[in-house]
Structure formats: structure tokens, C-alpha cells
Amino acid sequence: MGQEGGGASGRGRCVGRPAGAPKEDGPSGGQFEYLGTVAAGMADSTEVRELVYLVTGGCGFLGEHVVRMLLQREPRLLELRVFDLHLGAWLEELKTGPVQVTAIQGDVTQAHEVAAAVAGAHVVIHTAGLVDVFGRASPETIYEVNVQGTKNVIEACVQTGTRFLVYTSSMEVVGPNIKGHHFYRGNEDTPYEAVHRHPYPCSKAQAERLVLEANGRKVHGGLPLVTCALRPTGIYGEGHQIMRDFYHQGLRLGGRLFRTIPASVEHGRVYVGNVAWMHVLVARELQQRAALMGGQVYFCYDQSPYKSYEDFNMEFLGPCGLRLVETRPLVPYWLLMLLAALNALLQWLLRPLLLYAPLLNPYTLAVANTAFTVNTDKAQRHFGYEPLFSWEDSRTRTIRWVQAMEGSAR
Numbered sequence: 001m002g003q004e005g006g007g008a009s010g011r012g013r014c015v016g017r018p019a020g021a022p023k024e025d026g027p028s029g030g031q032f033e034y035l036g037t038v039a040a041g042m043a044d045s046t047e048v049r050e051l052v053y054l055v056t057g058g059c060g061f062l063g064e065h066v067v068r069m070l071l072q073r074e075p076r077l078l079e080l081r082v083f084d085l086h087l088g089a090w091l092e093e094l095k096t097g098p099v100q101v102t103a104i105q106g107d108v109t110q111a112h113e114v115a116a117a118v119a120g121a122h123v124v125i126h127t128a129g130l131v132d133v134f135g136r137a138s139p140e141t142i143y144e145v146n147v148q149g150t151k152n153v154i155e156a157c158v159q160t161g162t163r164f165l166v167y168t169s170s171m172e173v174v175g176p177n178i179k180g181h182h183f184y185r186g187n188e189d190t191p192y193e194a195v196h197r198h199p200y201p202c203s204k205a206q207a208e209r210l211v212l213e214a215n216g217r218k219v220h221g222g223l224p225l226v227t228c229a230l231r232p233t234g235i236y237g238e239g240h241q242i243m244r245d246f247y248h249q250g251l252r253l254g255g256r257l258f259r260t261i262p263a264s265v266e267h268g269r270v271y272v273g274n275v276a277w278m279h280v281l282v283a284r285e286l287q288q289r290a291a292l293m294g295g296q297v298y299f300c301y302d303q304s305p306y307k308s309y310e311d312f313n314m315e316f317l318g319p320c321g322l323r324l325v326e327t328r329p330l331v332p333y334w335l336l337m338l339l340a341a342l343n344a345l346l347q348w349l350l351r352p353l354l355l356y357a358p359l360l361n362p363y364t365l366a367v368a369n370t371a372f373t374v375n376t377d378k379a380q381r382h383f384g385y386e387p388l389f390s391w392e393d394s395r396t397r398t399i400r401w402v403q404a405m406e407g408s409a410r
């Protein structure tokens, strides 16, 4: 199942369990006070501002939240470098605070551009990537950005002496695998056959492995590089393009969305604000607990309920006027597979003329139809992670965002 391709150059398949972490237990973390909304002004603190952070992909869905969260909750920040292929105009509004915000338009596939951006940074948070499961980019391009781009970031840290690297990996590094094995309330050590074909999970698995293997390498100046990887499940929240696509699809269908996946197929989801918070926290604690956290992977999670992907989306789209038709799929699975395959064929035929990239394709259908939920406290044990936003808060913020979109859609 899934598009042919994957692996280093988009051919064959990448297999084998992703580099996991040695089983280590660490001290339980303390409590973290909450300093107000992410959109609010900068954190005020008496701490000395001396650190330089770089966020690659800082203008993306997750990246923007990481940038805003750092400004809000990292009091030692002197300079925040935001590196992205496409810079957002919103960055300008961030340049009025006590932190120097440096916007850098650059390409992670270009080693010299990455090295120039990394030089002098204390911490790199590497979120830049091609998040494509809809066939928009070629397997080669996905590999070039996600794997070669990550190699460039690692080498830039080594060459310039940056010691701390946090990588935004993904649940997809683990699964769902091509065999459709469910992953039920799993953790970082749960045995699971991580076999992939699709270019996206393959590239994320290779990049994660590179990051974890780089832990301990000597950087310029002779000190060790300290790396770790975060594996968010499906991220939702303000700015989520796929949620936007579902919403507009529902508007086109007269306020209805048609169930394609049984409600019983649960997917873990995580609010973008909590993913951003975990990045800020892990970047801070990695500097203090290198021996414990270096080379580790952490699932990124919160209290968002386990639901099918479509039912979960309706938590936000329902209050905005959409309805999910039927309590069970209208269309038998074999017909869905046929429709997905037809979409893939159409995409291939139309490619010379236009980009046809619907939500339904063989890969998205397979992933949506395979339960994948995590239940772990490793991040809490290792660096005191607790979600910053409750489920209720996350839901309210996301609904407000959809409603604002609704206003613009009328």
C-alpha cells in the first residue's frame, strides 16, 4: 500500500526500526508556570539575555508557533534567527521587542546558506521540511529537503561549533507501517515493525537517524554535539493547512463531510501550541541534561482525545457548521481503495498540465485507516514536560481560528 518510492532516492523501500533510545529513566520534572497567550508580547524576565537560537522552517505551521513561543517563554534569548525558504510578513511585527529577530531567507539544501545561518547560534531547532503525502513533490525533492537538508544542518553545527540541535521528527518515522499494523497506546520503546515505502516517512526516518547518530560528535572547539528528536503525532491548531482543506471541502459539499474511516480507528493528535512548547522546553533542558537527553527520541503528545482522524476534525469543524454524514462509512473500503488509486492515476496523467493532489490517495487512506495512538511519559520524566494548553483550551483556540477563516470564506 502507498505510493511506490521512498528510501534514499525514492526507490525501493526503507525498512528497519528507527534508531530508538537506550532505556533510561530520569528525574521527574518540576511544574512550569504559564506566562499568557502565545500571541502576547515577549517574555519579561530578569534573566541575562545571552543565547542565540536558530529555527529552520520558522515560517511554517509549526515553525511560527515555535518562534512565538520562544519569544514568549525563553527569557535568555538575545537573538532569534528565523530561517525559511519563504519568509512571512508577520515576522516584522516581532522586531519591536527586546529580542533581536533576524529573518533569513534560505534553503536547507544549500549547505553554505545553512552554515551562514547556524554560525554563532547556541541552539538550532530544525523544523524545516517537505511535509508532502499528497504527491505534490517528487521523492527526490522530498529526500533532498528532508534528508540532505538535515545533513547540512548537522554539518553546519559541527563546523561552526553549535552544540545543541533539536530535530522535529514525526510519528511517521514509526508508523503506520505498510502492513497496516495498528500502534495502540504505544511509547518510545514499544516494539513495532517500522517498514515504509512512501518518500515522506522514509525521509523522516533517515533524517532522524542522522540526527541521533550525530549525538556526541565533536564540534568546532572540541565539545560534543548534543541532539534529540521529537516525534509529534498529527499536529492540529491555528494555521493547519489540512484542516483548512477539510473545511473548504465541507463548504463545497453544502456543509457536509462524508465519513470514509470507521470511528473506531483512533489517531493520536497534538495541539500545535503544545508541540511548540515541547520544542522550547527540550531545547532549554538539553543544555542542562545532555547526558540523559542526548541522542533520545520523544513522542510529542498532550491530552487531546483519541478519535478517528475525521471525528477529531469535527471537534472544530462541527461548531463551525459542518456535519459528518453517517456514523459509519458510506462507501465500502474496497471502493475507497479504487477511488484512491484512481486519484493517484489521475495525478500522474495530469501532472504535465496541472497539479491534482486530493486528500484521498492510497497513502492517506492507508494511514487514516490504521490506528496510531501514543501513551508515554518519557518527556515528562526526562525534562518535566507537561502540556501548556489543556484540551479545552486547544479546542477553543482551534475553533476560533476556523471561525475566523469562516468569516473570510463568506
Ligand SMILES: NC(=O)C1=CN([C@@H]2O[C@H](COP(=O)(O)OP(=O)(O)OC[C@H]3O[C@@H](n4cnc5c(N)ncnc54)[C@H](O)[C@@H]3O)[C@@H](O)[C@H]2O)C=CC1
Residues within 6 Å of the ligand: 056, 057, 058, 059, 060, 061, 062, 063, 083, 084, 085, 086, 106, 107, 108, 109, 126, 127, 128, 129, 130, 131, 145, 149, 168, 169, 170, 171, 204, 231, 232, 233, 234, 235, 236
Ligand atoms: N504537520 C504535522 O502534522 C506534523 C509535522 N511534523 C514535522 O514538523 C515539521 C514542520 O511541519 P509543518 O509545520 O506541518 O510543515 P510546513 O510545511 O507548514 O512548514 C515547513 C516549513 O519548512 C520550510 N521549508 C520547506 N523546504 C525548505 C527548504 N528547502 N529550506 C528552508 N525551509 C524550507 C517551508 O517553507 C515551511 O515554512 C516538519 O519537519 C514535519 O515533518 C511532524 C509530525 C506531524
Ligand SMILES: CC(C)[C@@H](O)CC[C@@H](C)[C@H]1CC[C@H]2[C@@H]3[C@H](O)CC4=CC(=O)CC[C@]4(C)[C@H]3CC[C@]12C
Residues within 6 Å of the ligand: 131, 133, 169, 170, 171, 172, 233, 234, 235, 242, 260, 261, 309, 310, 359, 360, 361, 363, 364, 365, 367, 368
Ligand atoms: C480522505 C480520507 C481518507 C481522509 O480521512 C484522509 C485523512 C488524511 C489526509 C490524514 C489522515 C492521517 C494524516 C497524517 C497523520 O496525522 C500523520 C502525519 C504526520 C506528519 O508528520 C505529517 C502529516 C501526516 C502524514 C498526516 C497527513 C494527513 C493524514 C494522512
